[in-house]
Every structure is written in structure tokens, then in C-alpha cells.
Amino acid sequence: MAVSSFAANPLAPDWLSVPDDANALVSGLWSRTVSRDAGELTVGGVRSSELVAHYGTPLYVVDEADVRARAAETRSAFVDAFERIGSAAKVYYAGKAFLSIEVARWMTEAGLNVDVCSGGELAVALAAGVDPMNLGFHGNNKSLAEIDRAVSVGIGAIIIDSAQEIERVAAAAERHGRVQRVRLRVNSGVHAHTHAFLATAHEDQKFGIALADATDAVAAIRQHPALDFLGLHCHIGSQIFGADGFAESAARLLAVHKRLLVGGHVPELNLGGGFGVAYTAADDPSPIRELASRIAETVAAACADLDIPVPVVAFEPGRSIIGTAGLTLYTAGTSKDVRVAYQDDGETAVRRYVSVDGGMSDNARTALYGADYSVRIANRVTDAPPALVRVAGKHCESGDIVVDADYLPADVAPGDVLAVAATGAYCWSLASNYNHVGRPAVVAVRDGSSRVIVRGETEADLLARDAAYVPSAAAEPATAYPATEQPTDGEGAQA
The missing domain is CATH 3.20.20.10 (Alanine racemase)
Structure with a gap:
């Protein structure tokens, strides 16, 4: 990889190079049909925005x-x-x-x-x-x-x-x-x-x-x-x-x-x-x-x-x-800049935490093994300079990290769709219902079309296994947003 014109964040691991273009898709990390079409990430000929509109996020996508x-x-x-x-x-x-x-x-x-x-x-x-x-x-x-x-x-x-x-x-x-x-x-x-x-x-x-x-x-x-x-x-x-x-x-x-x-x-x-x-x-x-x-x-x-x-x-x-044939789509929510000391003399640098609507319940490997992943904004490209980010999940665990370290455009914002590469193996199979979060759907894409191959779980599915649950019209569990009523920041969207 060529030397970037941007300075590396001192909090970044040694193996992570700062890119000149934080939108670029690194060869070998993504399935063979992944590309950008008018700036938007597509897989199997299907735009990420189309997948999110139909199925919500988080979403496992298999090529x-x-x-x-x-x-x-x-x-x-x-x-x-x-x-x-x-x-x-x-x-x-x-x-x-x-x-x-x-x-x-x-x-x-x-x-x-x-x-x-x-x-x-x-x-x-x-x-x-x-x-x-x-x-x-x-x-x-x-x-x-x-x-x-x-x-x-x-x-x-x-x-x-x-x-x-x-x-x-x-x-x-x-x-x-x-x-x-x-x-x-x-x-x-x-x-x-x-x-x-x-x-x-x-x-x-x-x-x-x-x-x-x-x-x-x-x-x-x-x-x-x-x-x-x-x-x-x-x-x-x-x-x-x-x-x-x-x-x-x-x-x-x-x-x-x-x-x-x-x-x-x-x-x-x-x-x-x-x-x-x-x-x-x-x-x-x-x-x-x-x-x-x-x-x-x-x-x-x-x-x-x-x-x-x-x-x-x-x-x-x-x-x-x-493994490489799969990716996971998330919707970005809140973010925060955390100033971290990296030298004994108190010198600090900023790490940006970007939270998404999934986490260790759909990808346990980062928390379990210290696994590293790569992430890109899927719904757009931008000229913003690269910023070191840590993509965090929504669960009540400090170790709930999806991507420990990568560079994203500095203007990453709530509502952006993030794609994490190479999640086809040991993500869905290790998924859980921690914090009573439903496991996402798995969608197969091919030749411009998509279909569900494993149905996502709803709150109704989770409650149905609770022996004390008695359905009540006054307390119906929340279900997935219809495709025409997706929330702008992805909150609650669940296939």
C-alpha cells in the first residue's frame, strides 16, 4: 500500500495503515461481486440501500x-x-x-x-x-x-x-x-x-x-x-x-x-x-x-x-x-470522541467510537478472540479525511466491539450504513440473544436479486420461548419496521 498523505493516529495498531481514501475497498477482504455503484456499496448486483430498505439492519449478507x-x-x-x-x-x-x-x-x-x-x-x-x-x-x-x-x-x-x-x-x-x-x-x-x-x-x-x-x-x-x-x-x-x-x-x-x-x-x-x-x-x-x-x-x-x-x-x-463471501450491514447511531493517553508523559490522541445497532450478539469473535475486522461506509462516499474509529455494539458490555480499529471518513454520521467485511464464517453461527436482541436475518444475493435464507428474529420470537409469557393486545411486542417506514437512524430496525 502506498504511503498516505495523512498522518497515522498513534492509537492505531502497527499493522493498520492510514489510507488516502477511506472509502476504498481493499482487495481480498470483500466478496468478489462487491463494488461501488455511484458511491454506494453493492453486492451481488444489489445496492446496500435496497437491502436495508427491505430487511433492516443488522443484516448478514451472503454472496x-x-x-x-x-x-x-x-x-x-x-x-x-x-x-x-x-x-x-x-x-x-x-x-x-x-x-x-x-x-x-x-x-x-x-x-x-x-x-x-x-x-x-x-x-x-x-x-x-x-x-x-x-x-x-x-x-x-x-x-x-x-x-x-x-x-x-x-x-x-x-x-x-x-x-x-x-x-x-x-x-x-x-x-x-x-x-x-x-x-x-x-x-x-x-x-x-x-x-x-x-x-x-x-x-x-x-x-x-x-x-x-x-x-x-x-x-x-x-x-x-x-x-x-x-x-x-x-x-x-x-x-x-x-x-x-x-x-x-x-x-x-x-x-x-x-x-x-x-x-x-x-x-x-x-x-x-x-x-x-x-x-x-x-x-x-x-x-x-x-x-x-x-x-x-x-x-x-x-x-x-x-x-x-x-x-x-x-x-x-x-x-x-x-468467510469472505459474507458481510454484515449495520446502521450507525451515536458517536463520541474519546481522548486517550498513549505516552507516559500524558500525550493524548482521539479515538472515535461509532456505535451501531448490532454488536457482540451478531459477531462475538472480536470479544471472544480479539479478532480484527475491516469496515467501510456503504451508503455513500465522501472527501472527508480518514479518522481512526472503533465500531462498538449496542450491548451493555465494555468489550462489545465489532471493529477494534479502522479508518473511516471523519464525517461518518448517524444513519450511515456501515459494512463489515468477511463476516460469513463464525458470526451467525456464534450469534446469541444477549440483552434480548433478536438474531439478524441472513440474506443471499445473486444476479441483482436477494432473498432471505434464514429468517431474522423478532421480539415476538423471543417472547414465545418464555414460558411465563401470555400474549396481550395491550402489550404487543415491537416488530420490524415495514420497508416503507424505516427510521432515519436505523434505531430498532430488525429483519
Whole structure:
């Protein structure tokens, strides 16, 4: 990025550059159809003002064409890479990133399998018509009911997460007269350099078993005629930008894989997912085709060193397929300038807090992980100089921050529509009703049209779950504003 003619705010993080144009859309952060039309942000050919008028804010917007394209490109990248080394690849969409009936259908139409990790996610996938054989079921504490249902519908694979689960899955398979295919989740000791809460391959953590215990666990699986062992599974973390971690993890897993071949067939190896996306201009993830090629090459080399055939290798991307393809629209409300000391001698600078009509109930990642996001004014462009802003939510928590630091035009004002980039993954799926705020709708846009794929919650929805609630004509809960009666500052608007 070129050096800006504007001075940086000393409160800004080191990675954040001050832009010459605070309206500009940084390449790689937004879905492929996002652009500005007469100054207004559009996505999928639909203007942000049109989306706000029809659905209100906050609003999750998913670029359907981009999601479908990324799903197909991801599958093609891994299939092609492993065909070149004489093997094959399977790609599972990690439903935990964002799952709805429509999204599950998009994934299957792109040729992907689907990974679920709860009874609810399984129900969504089945409602979408996904072939149960194309599903994988994760989870460190699957209930007996969840295991029983998964086996009964003929799920393609259950990922065993503990020694106790071996017996549980075997009992369910015997009860239903099935031979259930299973994988064993292990910890390779390799983890991505990421937030501690996301690093899921440490030995001291809740998922999987130690790699040193895998041989005994697989022997226990093989003692059950009702279980069919597919192979090992490992997940090394999230927001991974390169292939080195996968290469090291694969090498460790394949050494055990070779020992397991002595006792029987081991057709597959699952290396998990965690491929990262760009949330800010400082992020530089590797292209998926480059990642796939490098991982395939390292797997081939490791298998050659071990003198074993290359197994079918499975992957579970989620964020890299849907993360960048989503954005969230908010309406700006109040703002305030806060003077903050940044040096021991008392030198201060101004940080502007811009509050919006959503917050940690629709995007928990900033508060939960310290995640960074990027924001732009969506309804207009302006010649105002850039000002450092912190976009805050409306909830009664000081940590209710949506965007910790970015530059917006200094004339950002109440009523402006703000767009936050790359919110397609782990925003709706982590959403809550904190402060009794309804979860926003999810709208898919494509070729100039939009449609709701997940309905937003109203106050009536929230009250309907309260066992003490008795509807009264004198105390009807507020509902969404009609499209023709949207308030000018966005207050209360809710799809």
C-alpha cells in the first residue's frame, strides 16, 4: 500500500495503515461481486440501500455466487492436486462455520461432503437432502441420542474422539445392524500460530487423543465387527495462511498410519481444515490451489520415504469457503470522541467510537478472540479525511466491539450504513440473544436479486420461548419496521 498523505493516529495498531481514501475497498477482504455503484456499496448486483430498505439492519449478507465458486474451486484444487500424485481427495464443508439448508445444498451441488458436529447440524443437513453417506460427524461429547441417530440414518463417518466413544458407537451400530465407518481424532502435537482458544492440536486440550495412544485405540476399534476403521483425523488450528503446519502434521500422522497398516486396511487420512482468510489488509493467506499443491507434494514425499501407498486424503474447509463471501450491514447511531493517553508523559490522541445497532450478539469473535475486522461506509462516499474509529455494539458490555480499529471518513454520521467485511464464517453461527436482541436475518444475493435464507428474529420470537409469557393486545411486542417506514437512524430496525 502506498504511503498516505495523512498522518497515522498513534492509537492505531502497527499493522493498520492510514489510507488516502477511506472509502476504498481493499482487495481480498470483500466478496468478489462487491463494488461501488455511484458511491454506494453493492453486492451481488444489489445496492446496500435496497437491502436495508427491505430487511433492516443488522443484516448478514451472503454472496451466493461467490460461495458456490469458492466451494467448487476448493474441491477442484484438492482433487487435482492429489490426482497428480496418484491418489484422491475428499472435501467436507465444515458446517460449524455457517450452516443453513440453502448453504448445505450449495455445498452438495458443488460436489462437497458436509461435516457436522451436533444433532442440530445433522438435522439441517438432512433437511437439505444431503445424502447421509456424504456426512461426517464430529464432536468431543456426542450424546447417545446423537450417535444413535447418526448411525440410524446411515451417516458416512463418525469421528471418534475418545476411548469411551468407541464402545458407544459400536453399541449403536450393533443395535441398528450396521457396520459404521469411523475415523479416530488424534493430536499430532502441531498447532497453528493463532489465538490460544483456536489452537486445537495441543496435547492439553479437549479434542481427540494423544498420537502415542492411537495404536491401542485403533486396535480397540478393530475388535468390533460393527466398526470399520477409515483412518486418522487431525485438526491443527484455524486461520492458517500456509502449508508448513499441515506438512509437519501429515508427516507425524503418516508414521503412525504406516504402523496401523500392519493390522489392516487404512484407506484414508483426514488432515482437517483451518485455511485462513483476510480480515484486514495485513492478512495474506495463501491461495487455496497453492495450499492444495504444497500439501499434496509433502504427503507424496512422506509416503515415499515411508514406502507406503498414498491414502485418500480428506480436508474440512469452512471459513475459506464462506468467510469472505459474507458481510454484515449495520446502521450507525451515536458517536463520541474519546481522548486517550498513549505516552507516559500524558500525550493524548482521539479515538472515535461509532456505535451501531448490532454488536457482540451478531459477531462475538472480536470479544471472544480479539479478532480484527475491516469496515467501510456503504451508503455513500465522501472527501472527508480518514479518522481512526472503533465500531462498538449496542450491548451493555465494555468489550462489545465489532471493529477494534479502522479508518473511516471523519464525517461518518448517524444513519450511515456501515459494512463489515468477511463476516460469513463464525458470526451467525456464534450469534446469541444477549440483552434480548433478536438474531439478524441472513440474506443471499445473486444476479441483482436477494432473498432471505434464514429468517431474522423478532421480539415476538423471543417472547414465545418464555414460558411465563401470555400474549396481550395491550402489550404487543415491537416488530420490524415495514420497508416503507424505516427510521432515519436505523434505531430498532430488525429483519
